[in-house]
Amino acid sequence: MEKSIYMDYAATTPMRREVLDAMMPYLTDEFGNPSSLYTLGRRTRGVIEEARERIAAFLGADPREIVFTSGGTEADNFAVKGTVYANEKKGNHIITTPIEHHAILAPCHYLEKRGFDVTYLPVDEYGLVDAADVAKAITEETVLVSVMHANNEIGTIEPIEEISKVTRDKKVLFHTDAVQTFGHIPTKVDVLGVDLLSMSAHKLYGPKGVGALYVRKGTKMVPVMHGGSQEHNRRGGTHNVAGIVGFAKAVELAEKEMDAEAKRLIELRDYLIAGIVERVEDVRVNGHPSKRLPNNASVCLNGAEGEAILLSLDMENISSSSGSACTSGTLDPSHVLLAIGVPAEVAHSSLRLTFGSTTTKAEIDYVLEVLPPIITRLRAMSPLDASWGKKC
Amino acid sequence: MYTEKVMEHFRNPRNVGEVENPDGVGEVGNPTCGDMMRITIKVKDDKIDDIKFKTLGCGAAIATSSMVTELAQGMSLEDAEKISRQDIADALDGLPPQKMHCSVLAADGLREAITDYRSKHPAEEG
Ligand SMILES: Cc1ncc(COP(=O)(O)O)c(C=O)c1O
Ligand code: FES
Numbered sequence: 023m024e025k026s027i028y029m030d031y032a033a034t035t036p037m038r039r040e041v042l043d044a045m046m047p048y049l050t051d052e053f054g055n056p057s058s059l060y061t062l063g064r065r066t067r068g069v070i071e072e073a074r075e076r077i078a079a080f081l082g083a084d085p086r087e088i089v090f091t092s093g094g095t096e097a098d099n100f101a102v103k104g105t106v107y108a109n110e111k112k113g114n115h116i117i118t119t120p121i122e123h124h125a126i127l128a129p130c131h132y133l134e135k136r137g138f139d140v141t142y143l144p145v146d147e148y149g150l151v152d153a154a155d156v157a158k159a160i161t162e163e164t165v166l167v168s169v170m171h172a173n174n175e176i177g178t179i180e181p182i183e184e185i186s187k188v189t190r191d192k193k194v195l196f197h198t199d200a201v202q203t204f205g206h207i208p209t210k211v212d213v214l215g216v217d218l219l220s221m222s223a224h225k226l227y228g229p230k231g232v233g234a235l236y237v238r239k240g241t242k243m244v245p246v247m248h249g250g251s252q253e254h255n256r257r258g259g260t261h262n263v264a265g266i267v268g269f270a271k272a273v274e275l276a277e278k279e280m281d282a283e284a285k286r287l288i289e290l291r292d293y294l295i296a297g298i299v300e301r302v303e304d305v306r307v308n309g310h311p312s313k314r315l316p317n318n319a320s321v322c323l324n325g326a327e328g329e330a331i332l333l334s335l336d337m338e339n340i341s342s343s344s345g346s347a348c349t350s351g352t353l354d355p356s357h358v359l360l361a362i363g364v365p366a367e368v369a370h371s372s373l374r375l376t377f378g379s380t381t382t383k384a385e386i387d388y389v390l391e392v393l394p395p396i397i398t399r400l401r402a403m404s405p406l407d408a409s410w411g412k413k414c
Numbered sequence: 415m416y417t418e419k420v421m422e423h424f425r426n427p428r429n430v431g432e433v434e435n436p437d438g439v440g441e442v443g444n445p446t447c448g449d450m451m452r453i454t455i456k457v458k459d460d461k462i463d464d465i466k467f468k469t470l471g472c473g474a475a476i477a478t479s480s481m482v483t484e485l486a487q488g489m490s491l492e493d494a495e496k497i498s499r500q501d502i503a504d505a506l507d508g509l510p511p512q513k514m515h516c517s518v519l520a521a522d523g524l525r526e527a528i529t530d531y532r533s534k535h536p537a538e539e540g
Contacts, residue, residue: 327449329472333424347447348472353512355448367448403430403476405452405468411441 026339027385031225031317032174032202032376033343037268038227044271045229048264056261057252066263073270080273081219081236082210089235089253090266094201094222097235098125100246100257101197101218105166106138108242109195113163117141117156119180120361121149122170125220126199127357139163148310149176149362153184160192170199171209171219175345175358175374176309177318179203186215195241201225201233202315205276207284217241223265227379228272232265283379287316290377290386294319297390302397306368308359319375322359322368326400331373334396340389343374416473417507423477428484431466438531440523444515449475453483453523457531462486462494467523474509474516478502482520495528497521 028036048069054062056070071085078085091097106116118130120142130140141159143151151169160167167189172179182198189196197218200209204219205226211219218241222233237243237256249258291314298321299305308320323331328346335342345356347370354360355369364372375389416424436454443450449471456464465486469479481502486494499517503509509517 325470327471327475330424330476333421333473337425346472348449348475348516353447353515370448400470403427403468404470405441405450406470410450410452 026341027388028341028380029375029377029385029389030341030343031378031381032315032374034224034230035227035378036380037224037229038272038275038379040275041228041268041271045264045268048267052263056263057250066261070261070263070266073266076270077221077234077273080209080277082212083236084239086254087237087239089237089256090261090269091233091235091257092231092262093224093233094123094199094220095125096246097201097220097222097233098123098199099129100235100243101199101220102126102129102166102168103133104243104246104256105195105197105218105241106133107244109165113161113165115139115141115161115163115165117143117159117164117167119143119145119151119169121145121173121176121358122168123174123199123201126168126170143169145361147363148313149173149178149358150310150313151180151185153181153188156185157188157192160188160194164192164194166195166197168197168199171203171214172200172207172315173309173358174202175356175372176320176362177315177376178309179207179313179315182214182216189217190215205273206280206316211236211238223269223272226272226276229265229268232262232269234269284316287377287381290381290383291316291319293383294375294386294389295321297386298393301390301394306364308362308364308372315376317377317381321373322364322371323373323397324368324371325404325406326371326397328370328372330400331371331396334400335389335392338388338392338396340392343376345372345374346370415510416477416513417509419505419507420474420477420509423480423506424473427467427476427480429466429480429487430468432468433464433466436527437535438527438529440525440527440530442519442522442526444471444475444519447472447515449516449519451475451479451519451523453479453527455486455524455527455531457491457535460492461488461490463488465524465527467520469519471519472513472516474513475519477506478509478517478520479523481505482524486524491528491531495525497524 056067204221217238219236224230306322328344329348359369440453451469467479
């Protein structure tokens with residue numbers, strides 16, 4: 023197969039043609055600054071407000087509750103730092119999970135160094151948080167609970183609705199990082215019961231470098247970006263007009279296609295996971311079997327190393343991802359796999375395949391054809407056999 | 415991120431496996447990332463007559479293992495012992511900085527195999 027097969031949709035997605043077409047005028051003739059009063063500026067101001075309305079409607083929110091950001095990372099940073107700094111008089115306690123994206127964990131670690139207390143909730147073997155543990159962890163000092171909607175590595179979808187019953191009852195702010203779910207599965211804020219929700223356009227066929235944070239009306243926040251009065255003084259900086267227009271176009275398309283696409287992807291996902299388990303011995307499937315992102319297959323292929331698997335798949339023109347130590351840059355295996363109790367040496371062999379709009383069953387069949395011999399080859403190269411540690 | 419030479423050795427690793435009735439065995443684990451390697455050698459006239467490796471690890475771990483066997487093949491034990499991780503990385507046209515530790519596995523594995531040989535054949539040490 024000459025064609026290249028992209029199976030890393032959780033990392034980013036290809037931008038759709040319709041999105042580019044929608045953006046194009048704002049990269050060319052329609053260049054006015056939305057904060058300017060003359061016609062050219064008023065026009066771009068108008069499209070930003072239309073985009074805001076579209077995204078708000080998709081969330082079941084009010085347009086004033088949407089703050090545009092430079093992406094998921096900024097939305098997460100804003101959610102955490104913006105709320106805790108605004109509520110310092112109330113308390114200094116944050117509750118989150120050990121399996122969050124670094125865009126949540128790193129701000130939490132930063133705040134810990136500055137005197138805040140952070141509780142990392144326990145997760146089960148699938149990565150699920152128990153709402154009862156949230157209730158137990160909340161104290162008088164708690165100002166924010168942040169639990170991701172779905173995990174980017176293992177795909178597990180968290181019980182956000184159950185957790186929000188607890189946070190509402192205890193009157194604590196609740197944030198969810200919905201970067202992996204927004205535009206893929208339902209994310210109505212009133213159904214989820216969240217006060218803050220992070221989104222990123224490039225995960226749903228939109229442009230990179232643009233996203234938003236939903237902030238429920240009445241939530242006290244300090245800005246993360248101090249500057250001009252844009253976004254009701256919550257986020258200074260001239261708007262990324264083309265990016266915001268592209269983001270809204272991606273949301274419009276997702277709204278129409280999401281349900282059917284999720285169904286299609288779930289079928290492919292279950293077919294792929296079952297196929298790997300059937301064809302390769304000693305496989306561990308990571309994440310929950312059904313409470314799972316439609317497009318995520320995550321496995322550990324014990325006895326082969328993740329980066330070596332990834333490079334071997336790349337030689338077959340397949341783009342994939344691994345949470346192995348050797349690919350992480352930090353040399354520690356994925357914090358998510360370790361948190362769900364995968365031993366370090368097994369976590370080392372992880373492979374994540376995530377798919378989307380271009381993925382076909384033929385592509386999945388191709389992966390199922392080339393993966394088993396790759397694993398056989400790498401396992402045959404491994405010194406970990408019966409004689410390991412017993413020199414002749 | 416890897417050089418063409420690293421990828422070439424990853425695609426077609428030389429001397430994979432184990433020599434029969436080895437004269438020396440080196441088994442090392444990489445404490446940094448948990449990867450593992452076994453080198454087996456046959457020694458003749460104080461020279462490496464045959465050498466094979468088995469490695470569980472990343473692309474760089476496999477390529478450096480392959481390269482060290484190629485470098486050491488036919489070398490005197492004295493010279494082979496001196497092969498450094500830098501020598502291995504250089505022979506592969508370099509490694510990314512965060513992957514330099516991978517070559518430790520190969521250099522240490524070979525040295526350990528030679529030490530093992532010497533411990534079993536003390537008389538032959540001139
Ligand atoms: C769960 C999650 N949160 C946050 C981010 C960061 O988003 P962005 O790349 O838009 O900064 C990502 C994407 O990598 C993600 O998967
Ligand atoms: S040997 Fe593990 S990172 Fe290379």
